[in-house]
Amino acid sequence: MIYEKNVFINCPYDKEYFKLLRPIVFTVITMGYHPRLALETSDSGENRIDLLYKLIDESQYSIHDLSRLQSSEENEFYRLNMPFELGLDFGCRKYSSDDKYRNKRSLILEKSYYDYKRALSDISGMDIKPHNDEPQKAIKAVRDWFSETVGVRRPPSASKIWENFMYFYDDFYVKREEEGFTKKEVDTLPMCELLDYMEEWVQGGSIEVTTA
Numbered sequence: 560m561i562y563e564k565n566v567f568i569n570c571p572y573d574k575e576y577f578k579l580l581r582p583i584v585f586t587v588i589t590m591g592y593h594p595r596l597a598l599e600t601s602d603s604g605e606n607r608i609d610l611l612y613k614l615i616d617e618s619q620y621s622i623h624d625l626s627r628l629q630s631s632e633e634n635e636f637y638r639l640n641m642p643f644e645l646g647l648d649f650g651c652r653k654y655s656s657d658d659k660y661r662n663k664r665s666l667i668l669e670k671s672y673y674d675y676k677r678a679l680s681d682i683s684g685m686d687i688k689p690h691n692d693e694p695q696k697a698i699k700a701v702r703d704w705f706s707e708t709v710g711v712r713r714p715p716s717a718s719k720i721w722e723n724f725m726y727f728y729d730d731f732y733v734k735r736e737e738e739g740f741t742k743k744e745v746d747t748l749p750m751c752e753l754l755d756y757m758e759e760w761v762q763g764g765s766i767e768v769t770t771a
Contacts, residue, residue, distance in 0.1 A: 560595070560617065562617055562619050563619050564591070564592050564593050565592070565593050565595050565618035565619060565620065566587050566593065566595060566618060566620040567595045567596075567614045567617075567618035567620070567621040567622070567648065568580075568583065568584065568594050568596050568621070568622045568624075569621060569622065569623040569624065569644040569648070570583075570596075570623075570624040570627075570641065571624070571627040571640075572597075572598060576624075576627065578694055579624070579690065579692065579694055579697045581694075581724075581753070582694040582697060582698050582720075582721065583622065583698070583701055584596075584757065585698075585724045585757055585761075586697075586701045586702055586720050586724075587701065588754070588757050588758055588761050589714075589715065589720055589723070589761055590702075590705045590711050591711070592620065592709075594754060595617065596614075597610055597611065598749075598750035598751075599751050599754070600751070612647070615644075615648050616651070618663075619659075619662060619663055619664070620663070620664050620666075620709060621648050621663070621664075621665045621666070622665070622666045622668065622704075623641060623644065623645045623648070623666070623667050624641065624667075624668040624669075625645070625667060625687075626669050626670035626690070627641065645665075645667070648663070648665060649665070651663065652665075664708050664709060666688065666701065666708070667687045667688070668687070668689070668690055668697065669687050669689050669690075670690065670691060670692055671689050688700035688703075688704070694721070695717065695718075695721050698717045698721055698724070702714055702715075702716075702717045702720060703717075727760050727761075730760065731745070731760070732745055735748075
């Protein structure tokens with residue numbers, strides 16, 4: 560995969576978050592870029608921190624979702640993986656002697672405006688995009704970032720991407736069931752397989768975008 564086309568996605572992987580993750584990665588693919596996630600491999604012999612280093616090293620762009628930092632139950636700890644990975648990515652951008660890392664660009668997502676300030680005030684003043692746990696708002700935040708920051712010209716509208724995402728999933732379920740998959744098996748397919756299916760579907764469609 561090409562460094563300039565890779566997008567490292569730093570997010571939680573709980574079941575509830577997948578309603579946001581799937582449309583986010585679909586949007587990245589629609590823009591002609593490659594999502595890179597820790598879920599793309601399940602090598603038990605690879606240390607997770609080494610995998611993160613590799614993903615950050617190989618990705619010029621990154622999306623960091625901090626919307627799951629807050630604990631939701633009594634005696635539950637804050638979830639610190641996401642800000643830790645954000646720090647690794649920022650550190651790579653700021654302190655590396657390799658000039659290619661100076662061109663890294665990031666999008667930070669949150670559930671609501673200013674929520675992050677309660678746990679991570681050091682990034683106050685950055686342009687944080689809220690999605691309110693709504694897939695369509697997450698799509699719009701990612702779509703607009705590709706236009707404003709990454710340099711994608713004339714991307715499809717957020718509503719069109721959402722419509723295509725829904726068409727993809729309808730088609731995806733029908734074809735997998737025809738192949739003998741149960742609904743549960745389809746819902747729990749490895750992320751690498753899902754990304755492959757998304758890329759094939761998008762490439763076979765009529766979506767066209769141009770880059771600067």
